[in-house]
């Protein structure tokens with residue numbers, strides 16, 4: 223096994239990528255990372271016991287995020303993906319301080335905001351949890367790169383509970399999506415960012431609402447490419463498609479998580495309970 227001095231700690235390509243979220247949302251990003259990097263071992267942590275993060279205080283989100291980061295570092299991960307906007311918006315600094323350059327940390331807001339800011343979009347809408355919207359991080363980051371862009375953020379707090387309850391393709395979710403997207407704040411947008419990693423699970427409903435009028439940013443793809451380019455730059459990409467392993471840890475095992483994780487990663491995966 224080749225061990226590399228990377229500018230982070232001493233890391234090896236064989237080590238897994240650690241990904242975390244409050245629940246099933248991060249799976250939409252994990253799935254894209256798996257598609258783009260099929261040789262990579264992945265460890266996923268879903269903090270199902272404490273969701274929704276979007277309704278929690280900053281202190282609580284920082285506490286959970288740090289504990290999960292420690293867990294993933296103990297599992298020997300070579301990179302950590304914060305596949306949660308609420309955790310990125312409230313705890314990125316603390317996670318970076320804790321990791322202290324031992325491994326790369328990839329979040330879900332900065333790569334997306336940067337990409338959007340340099341493409342030509344004039345009126346951007348962001349839908350996200352309360353914890354993300356109240357941080358204003360999308361708006362600040364996009365406008366730091368391009369101050370001519372108008373960014374309107376709308377909190378859409380009922381979506382995560384609906385998704386976690388398994389109400390996808392369901393009249394209830396349909397009604398909530400239509401109600402939120404009809405909000406005046408979003409009326410002139412040409413581009414929409416799904417600022418919560420759960421929301422790609424409602425892509426069909428969201429697309430139905432907008433038709434071709436509004437471009438929906440593919441955040442999972444942008445973030446997966448960022449993971450790829452960072453690992454590539456540090457020569458940490460696993461080269462062989464042999465014995466690839468996927469591990470899933472949850473603070474509470476839920477039927478919905480089981481269903482979606484098996485749909486994305488195959489029936490043979492096992493879910494393990496982890497106490498934080």
Ligand code: DGL
Nearest residue numbers: 247274275276307308419
């Ligand atoms: N999926 C997460 C996010 O991107 C968290 C949702 C929640 O637990 O409220 O914000």
